[in-house]
Amino acid sequence: MKIQLAIDRVTITRAKEIIEEAYPFIDIIEIGTSLIKEYGISSIKEIKDLFPKKTILADLKTMDGGEYEFKMAYSSGADIATVMGAASIDTIKVCYSVAESFRRLMMIDLLEVKYEEIYKFSEFKNAIFCIHAPHDKENNNISKLLNNFKDKIHNNVTVAVAGGIDFDDIPELKKFNIDIVIIGSAITGSGKIAENASKFKEML
Amino acid sequence: MKIQLAIDRVTITRAKEIIEEAYPFIDIIEIGTSLIKEYGISSIKEIKDLFPKKTILADLKTMDGGEYEFKMAYSSGADIATVMGAASIDTIKVCYSVAESFRRLMMIDLLEVKYEEIYKFSEFKNAIFCIHAPHDKENNNISKLLNNFKDKIHNNVTVAVAGGIDFDDIPELKKFNIDIVIIGSAITGSGKIAENASKFKEML
Numbered sequence: 001m002k003i004q005l006a007i008d009r010v011t012i013t014r015a016k017e018i019i020e021e022a023y024p025f026i027d028i029i030e031i032g033t034s035l036i037k038e039y040g041i042s043s044i045k046e047i048k049d050l051f052p053k054k055t056i057l058a059d060l061k062t063m064d065g066g067e068y069e070f071k072m073a074y075s076s077g078a079d080i081a082t083v084m085g086a087a088s089i090d091t092i093k094v095c096y097s098v099a100e101s102f103r104r105l106m107m108i109d110l111l112e113v114k115y116e117e118i119y120k121f122s123e124f125k126n127a128i129f130c131i132h133a134p135h136d137k138e139n140n141n142i143s144k145l146l147n148n149f150k151d152k153i154h155n156n157v158t159v160a161v162a163g164g165i166d167f168d169d170i171p172e173l174k175k176f177n178i179d180i181v182i183i184g185s186a187i188t189g190s191g192k193i194a195e196n197a198s199k200f201k202e203m204l
Numbered sequence: 205m206k207i208q209l210a211i212d213r214v215t216i217t218r219a220k221e222i223i224e225e226a227y228p229f230i231d232i233i234e235i236g237t238s239l240i241k242e243y244g245i246s247s248i249k250e251i252k253d254l255f256p257k258k259t260i261l262a263d264l265k266t267m268d269g270g271e272y273e274f275k276m277a278y279s280s281g282a283d284i285a286t287v288m289g290a291a292s293i294d295t296i297k298v299c300y301s302v303a304e305s306f307r308r309l310m311m312i313d314l315l316e317v318k319y320e321e322i323y324k325f326s327e328f329k330n331a332i333f334c335i336h337a338p339h340d341k342e343n344n345n346i347s348k349l350l351n352n353f354k355d356k357i358h359n360n361v362t363v364a365v366a367g368g369i370d371f372d373d374i375p376e377l378k379k380f381n382i383d384i385v386i387i388g389s390a391i392t393g394s395g396k397i398a399e400n401a402s403k404f405k406e407m408l
Contacts, residue, residue: 009272034272037264040244060241061267063288063315064338068213068238084267086290088316091340111267112292134268136295 001173001204004057004160005197006184008032012039012046018188019051025197028055028080030182036060041076048077055079061109063087066094074102080128081106085113089120096124107160115148125157128180133163143172170203205377205408208261208364209401210388212236216243216250222392223255229401232259232284234386240264245280252281259283265313267291270298278306284332285310289317293324300328311364319352329361332384337367347376374407 005026007015012035019029029051035043036058048056058078062069066083073081083095085108092108099106107128108121121127131149133142142163149159161173162182173181183200190196209230211219216239223233233255239247240262252260262282266273270287277285287299289312296312303310311332312325325331335353337346346367353363365377366386377385387404394400 008269033267034269034276036244037240037273038245038276040240040247041242043244061265063237063265063267063290063313064340065212065238066340069241072238072242084288084290086267086288086316088338088341090342091338094340109267112290134292134295136268136270136298137292138294 001178002027002180003197003200003204004028004030004162004180004182005187006030006032006059006162006182007188008034008184010035010188012043015043015047016050018193019047019054021193022187022197023051023054025194025201026054028057028180030057030059031078032184033059033061041072044073044076044078057082057107059109062091062095064091066091067098070095070098070106071102074098074104079104082109082130083107085110085117085121092121092124096127100126109162110149118149128158128160130160130162130180130182132161135164142169143175146173146176146178167199167203170200174204205382206231206384207401207404207408208232208234208366208384208386209391210234210236210263210366210386211392212238212388214239214392216247219247219251220254222397223251223258225397226391226401227255227258229398229405230258232261232384234261234263235282236388237263237265245276248277248280248282261286261311263313266295266299268295270295271302274299274302274310275306278302278308283308286313286334287311289314289321289325296325296328300331304330313366314353322353332362332364334364334366334384334386336365339368346373347379350377350380350382371403371407374404378408 003026031044056078057080058073059082060069062083107130109130111132158179160180166186187196207230235248260282261284262277263286264273266287311334313334315336362383364384370390391400
């Protein structure tokens with residue numbers, strides 16, 4: 001399993017410090033939605049320039065205007081950009097087409113998508129599917145979400161999981177066929193960034 | 205009906221020019237999602253500082269992390285901020301609570317919300333409900349959307365409508381009890397900004 005480090009609710013300076021500390025233990029750097037909305041798309045370019053060898057994900061959470069947003073993200077150095085599964089299928093199609101033309105990747109964020117609706121996305125063969133428990137909901141249950149989704153997603157697709165993941169969740173996550181584990185505050189808010197990132201890497 | 209001018213896919217400099225030209229004919233300035241994602245939250249402050257007497261809407265399209273995003277928008281001078289109706293109900297509750305504490309407004313963007321689900325939002329008494337046809341979908345039919353929603357929304361709520369609205373749509377829109385008409389490229393992309401904004405104002 002790869003580790004995607006989600007950077008949110010910090011300054012760009014602090015983001016860079018966090019990435020430097022966690023660098024050896026992570027695979028993907030996520031420029032969080034809050035960072036993009038606070039500092040704009042230049043946050044992606046700045047971080048890509050500093051860490052050109054890491055995969056950069058722009059958590060755009062696109063709901064509409066997919067072509068403009070996805071072109072902007074890829075042109076700024078993002079390797080992966082996110083669209084909401086809750087967006088219209090036309091929006092997701094537009095994003096996918098931009099992703100394919102840039103030879104980059106699209107992640108579909110399944111936040112608030114009902115598992116019965118997953119079949120709609122089967123045409124997006126190269127998409128990454130992100131099973132996502134919302135930050136704003138208390139008592140999230142990631143493994144329940146995973147159980148709901150596992151039969152709906154074709155075995156060959158790439159699956160990511162996100163939503164308040166901490167050390168306790170890892171044994172349960174390892175029972176599923178997950179490619180990317182997205183970790184945020186359990187690393188970034190810990191005060192022991194390198195130590196915790198290293199511990200996650202070891203566990204995974 | 206009020207006119208909300210949606211500014212998207214332009215530079216901040218161009219945004220300011222557009223607002224200056226349209227200024228006498230519009231009621232609400234919308235800092236579009238693309239502007240926020242491209243230039244960051246400072247785009248809101250910059251425009252509020254220049255046009256302090258107009259109502260400013262930050263089209264955050266929040267899907268998660270509601271508290272941080274809404275506080276950021278209101279602190280930067282936004283009078284209204286948007287959350288997606290497709291977000292989790294917990295996210296919308298958090299946004300509403302921030303809006304109430306700032307004594308500002310929350311708009312719920314009903315993009316891709318099924319009209320059967322509208323009842324979920326009845327607790328948000330002071331929210332503005334935005335009936336929204338996606339930019340990425342061809343052959344949008346605003347009046348069909350409005351017909352679907354009109355019985356579901358309590359008469360006392362404030363209703364906005366968005367999605368590729370042009371002059372042709374106005375006679376139809378006037379049949380509904382709409383408070384805010386959101387207009388974007390029919391004004392901003394026209395090359396005749398003042399003229400078209402004035403024409404919309406007259407028609408409404």
